[in-house]
Amino acid sequence: MSLITKSKSSEQAVIKCESLYKIFGDNPELMLKKSLDSVNAKEFQDAGYVVGVNNASFEVYKGDMLVVMGLSGSGKSTLLRCISRLTEATSGKIFIDGEDLLSMNNKQLIELRRNKMGMVFQSFALLPHKTVLENIAFPLQVKGSSTEDSIKKSMEMVELVGLSGRENYFPRQLSGGQQQRVGIARSLAVEPDIWFLDEPFSALDPLIRKEMQDEFLRLQSILNKTILFVTHDFDEALKLADRIAIMKDGIIEQLDTPANIVLNPATEYVRKFTEDVPREKVLKIESVMDPLKKSEKLSNLKVPYDALIEDVAEDVLSQSKPVGVLDGNQKVIGVVYSSKVISVLFGKRTSNENKNM
Amino acid sequence: MNYFIKYPKLSQFVILLILFSLLCILINPSENNFLWRFPSLIAGLPHLINDSVSYLMYDFMPIDVYDPEIEEYEERPLIKEFTRTLSGVILFCIVFIREILIGGVKTIVFFTGWDFIREHKWLYWPALPWTVVAIGTIILGYSLRGKGLALLAGCATMYIAIFGQWEPAMETLSFVLIAAPVSFALGLFFGVLGYKNKTVETLLNPLLNVAQTMPHFSYLVPAMVFFGVGDHAGALATIIFATPPMVRLTMLGLKNVPSEVVDAGKMSGCSEFQLLYKVLIPTARRDILIGVNQVIMQCLAMAVIASFIGAKGLGFNLLLALNQLRIGQALELGVCIVLIAVVLDKLSLAWADKQTDYFADKSFIERNKYKLVFLAVLLFGFLLAYLGTFIFKEGFNYFYIIPHNKGITTENFWQAGVDWIWDTFFFTLKAFNEFLIIKILMPMKHAYLSMPVVATFLLVMGVGYIIGGVKSSLIVGGFILFIALTEWWDRALITAYMTTFGVLVSAIIGIIVGSLCAQYKISSKFILLVCDTFQTFPSFIYLIPVIMLFGVTDTSVLIAVIVYATIPATRYTVEGLRGVPQSLQDAGSMSGVNRLQRYIRIELPLAFPHIMLGINQTVVFALFMVIIGAMIGTDDLGQYILKALSDKKGIGNGLTLGLCVAFIGLAVDHLIRTWSIKRKSALGIL
Numbered sequence A: 001m002s003l004i005t006k007s008k009s010s011e012q013a014v015i016k017c018e019s020l021y022k023i024f025g026d027n028p029e030l031m032l033k034k035s036l037d038s039v040n041a042k043e044f045q046d047a048g049y050v051v052g053v054n055n056a057s058f059e060v061y062k063g064d065m066l067v068v069m070g071l072s073g074s075g076k077s078t079l080l081r082c083i084s085r086l087t088e089a090t091s092g093k094i095f096i097d098g099e100d101l102l103s104m105n106n107k108q109l110i111e112l113r114r115n116k117m118g119m120v121f122q123s124f125a126l127l128p129h130k131t132v133l134e135n136i137a138f139p140l141q142v143k144g145s146s147t148e149d150s151i152k153k154s155m156e157m158v159e160l161v162g163l164s165g166r167e168n169y170f171p172r173q174l175s176g177g178q179q180q181r182v183g184i185a186r187s188l189a190v191e192p193d194i195w196f197l198d199e200p201f202s203a204l205d206p207l208i209r210k211e212m213q214d215e216f217l218r219l220q221s222i223l224n225k226t227i228l229f230v231t232h233d234f235d236e237a238l239k240l241a242d243r244i245a246i247m248k249d250g251i252i253e254q255l256d257t258p259a260n261i262v263l264n265p266a267t268e269y270v271r272k273f274t275e276d277v278p279r280e281k282v283l284k285i286e287s288v289m290d291p292l293k294k295s296e297k298l299s300n301l302k303v304p305y306d307a308l309i310e311d312v313a314e315d316v317l318s319q320s321k322p323v324g325v326l327d328g329n330q331k332v333i334g335v336v337y338s339s340k341v342i343s344v345l346f347g348k349r350t351s352n353e354n355k356n357m
Numbered sequence B: 001m002n003y004f005i006k007y008p009k010l011s012q013f014v015i016l017l018i019l020f021s022l023l024c025i026l027i028n029p030s031e032n033n034f035l036w037r038f039p040s041l042i043a044g045l046p047h048l049i050n051d052s053v054s055y056l057m058y059d060f061m062p063i064d065v066y067d068p069e070i071e072e073y074e075e076r077p078l079i080k081e082f083t084r085t086l087s088g089v090i091l092f093c094i095v096f097i098r099e100i101l102i103g104g105v106k107t108i109v110f111f112t113g114w115d116f117i118r119e120h121k122w123l124y125w126p127a128l129p130w131t132v133v134a135i136g137t138i139i140l141g142y143s144l145r146g147k148g149l150a151l152l153a154g155c156a157t158m159y160i161a162i163f164g165q166w167e168p169a170m171e172t173l174s175f176v177l178i179a180a181p182v183s184f185a186l187g188l189f190f191g192v193l194g195y196k197n198k199t200v201e202t203l204l205n206p207l208l209n210v211a212q213t214m215p216h217f218s219y220l221v222p223a224m225v226f227f228g229v230g231d232h233a234g235a236l237a238t239i240i241f242a243t244p245p246m247v248r249l250t251m252l253g254l255k256n257v258p259s260e261v262v263d264a265g266k267m268s269g270c271s272e273f274q275l276l277y278k279v280l281i282p283t284a285r286r287d288i289l290i291g292v293n294q295v296i297m298q299c300l301a302m303a304v305i306a307s308f309i310g311a312k313g314l315g316f317n318l319l320l321a322l323n324q325l326r327i328g329q330a331l332e333l334g335v336c337i338v339l340i341a342v343v344l345d346k347l348s349l350a351w352a353d354k355q356t357d358y359f360a361d362k363s364f365i366e367r368n369k370y371k372l373v374f375l376a377v378l379l380f381g382f383l384l385a386y387l388g389t390f391i392f393k394e395g396f397n398y399f400y401i402i403p404h405n406k407g408i409t410t411e412n413f414w415q416a417g418v419d420w421i422w423d424t425f426f427f428t429l430k431a432f433n434e435f436l437i438i439k440i441l442m443p444m445k446h447a448y449l450s451m452p453v454v455a456t457f458l459l460v461m462g463v464g465y466i467i468g469g470v471k472s473s474l475i476v477g478g479f480i481l482f483i484a485l486t487e488w489w490d491r492a493l494i495t496a497y498m499t500t501f502g503v504l505v506s507a508i509i510g511i512i513v514g515s516l517c518a519q520y521k522i523s524s525k526f527i528l529l530v531c532d533t534f535q536t537f538p539s540f541i542y543l544i545p546v547i548m549l550f551g552v553t554d555t556s557v558l559i560a561v562i563v564y565a566t567i568p569a570t571r572y573t574v575e576g577l578r579g580v581p582q583s584l585q586d587a588g589s590m591s592g593v594n595r596l597q598r599y600i601r602i603e604l605p606l607a608f609p610h611i612m613l614g615i616n617q618t619v620v621f622a623l624f625m626v627i628i629g630a631m632i633g634t635d636d637l638g639q640y641i642l643k644a645l646s647d648k649k650g651i652g653n654g655l656t657l658g659l660c661v662a663f664i665g666l667a668v669d670h671l672i673r674t675w676s677i678k679r680k681s682a683l684g685i686l
């Protein structure tokens, strides 16, 4: 994991926020100035202001998926809306591909949205008077593409999200899951680099939600977009995220890989949040791997170094001999002992183990 | 005593009543006692309005205009020139539509001149044969909703044709077809403006409130002053009258567009303009089309009343018939107007409910089948009309157009009916009439008129205070202060007395009928349908049958008021009672109350705030009707508005009187609304 992060820091961030603030109220600028950069949500609330985003700084790199997590009202949507400039940030800086988003004029902003951004909404937000195909073609038509081109492109999108045969339906004739597929297809129609998703699966029932998550991972494996994904479902975050940002009262409490968030919570709040998360869901084989000893006899089973413990535990435990760990080039680089796996699955969390990471 | 402590409002109210009675007794009725009647401090307001208007019309900003007649530049005031041009444009549009429907030469004259027509006698714009218009309406009805609506449209057009009212009906229609689209466009424009801009919205809201409580007549006077007399003036008054509900519904509809849909539009890269036309308006389509329906209904109601300032059509004929007391004819005309109203209402509602179909897979024929059928009908109609020239050799070609009053008429039948009623029930009716006037109306009127002005203020502001605190008290006080300072306080009291009487009776009837009908689903549906239908009738129409029965008296007006104003009372009672949550009703049934107890203890209290909103509507309806009743002779504010119409300098009086009526309505509206909202939130059903 660390290897990957290092290689990325040399290239330019696709999204970059620097001490971003969003405060709701009558005169937020003045209020912010008075607070001298130490914004306290409670004090602001007493003064009749609501803190949406509080001093957020982070970067997202190409092909990365950052999942923003937090309870209701923690400011996730507000953060997303600031970065898509659906609301104006109160202070701070946002760079999209190195360009200053907040200094763009209306025209530049529209250009940016037409070419680089796509967004999926919790309540789907489809246009009720347009069919599936027309909804998907909408961003293209707004952009001024020819009808022929936009229909062709939209048909591709319909196929991509698996709605073939329903392109002439109206939104009201579709189920929630299908409507959200349309929402996804629409947001992808202009082939954006950046993909915003605000709780896209929250309005769906659990079975459909799981199906849509798998679908989403499939799409991402093909498309490799830079993604900002908002959810309040921790399982969903773990399943999808490269990195997770946990928000509380507008503050990003911690921004890290799922494993680090679970194993090394930065604040008490994050610790509470992640307490009940089964660690096999976030830990990879890497983290319980021991160095290879020459003399040792290994089982025939081999597991990749980046497999989640959850996924391979059963196989590893069914072996009588230690299991070899493969790196990306199918070379054995270490071994896993069942005892370690068992301790992750059933053992108490110890500080010692944390250091292992 | 405990009772008073438990209900502080009740004790406040009792104290208020005691004070009120004391004031009534103590204050000495004399012209010079300002506690009895306020001096009319703003009696000058009408003059002020008159002067400013005539300044605007005749002296403000003269501009040079080229006059082709005298081939010279002439100095003319800007506003007058503007209104003249506007009148011209509107008039041209009306005549144009009218001639499409019933033929004529004026459109051609407009482009060429009368001389040209005289030289070319053959030049004449042919009318659409009435068969084409009739079948066209049927096709439209069928395409929008299906057989039922087609049948209704068919019957209506047949009736109009057969009874020889085709021409005036088309005149009225041409009037509506111009006024409605203009109102629609204006309403949409201001609605969008109000949606986009908070300041505009706060400015618009009070204006809309006043505009929607001003009686129809008040729109006629300014229209006449600025635009003269004729179809165009009527159309312009109609446009101003019909626009406010459109503005309201547009703002409402746009506000109801889910914010995520707006965001989705923005993220798709819409510009402001694209967002409005491709996202906001289509998504708010239903509300906006309901607005169109309102516009059409208002236009039709006004089209009848606009006959006072020279608009042609059914309304004009109706007015004539009423003046000559030709009840039978008035009745036929009334039915025509009602039929047009119902058909237009149903057509526009069907349009609003219709979801646009996606035509991707359909062939050209399938996509345009209705248009093609209409084209066929058009050809067929002209062919038939041509054949008609051979069949009806002399006289009129009934396949082409049915001339005015050359159809069948049932006038004599109705006249005989009326005579029979008069002969048979004369004494009963007369007795009832006299009883009502002598025993109820006169004493009531007298009581109202013998209220000292301070006592009235105390009562109204006191009720305001009890309902909504100091703020409400000041608001309603402000409204009636305006009236008290004009010279028409006594007239306003008479209007108030008639309205009160009408509202009381309407409310009682409405609540009883509504409660009975609300017991069963089927009867609720039925009564709502009846209310819907009656509500589409232009208010004017209600006067016809009552004049038939009671002649031209206060009783007639009051009965018309009661019939008209009972509609909202009934409707809201049914809606309110049906809207009581089932769980609460079940809870009542479980605790073993019987039907009547459940009604009195559970349903009625819960439904009452909603019923009060109905009473609110009842007040507005009653006020409108009382004012319209002036046409057949009452001595309230309406009579004076009517007089203003025939007065050269009537605009000041007309507007001020209109404001008086509006303010009575707004004061009541404010009180009831405030009460209803408080009560609803107290009951937790908001």
Ligand SMILES: Nc1ncnc2c1ncn2[C@@H]1O[C@H](COP(=O)(O)OP(=O)(O)OP(=O)(O)O)[C@@H](O)[C@H]1O
Pocket (backbone or CB within 6 Å): A024, A025, A050, A051, A052, A070, A071, A072, A073, A074, A075, A076, A077, A078, A079, A232
């Ligand atoms: N337009 C607004 N005006 C005032 N306050 C706002 C506005 N939008 C959001 N807020 C406030 O900002 C805070 C953060 O809201 P936000 O919508 O970002 O929460 P969220 O994390 O997305 O919650 P949820 O999971 O419910 O969507 C909340 O306290 C909310 O009340």
Ligand SMILES: [Mg+2]
Pocket (backbone or CB within 6 Å): A076, A077, A078, A198, A199
């Ligand atoms: Mg949210």
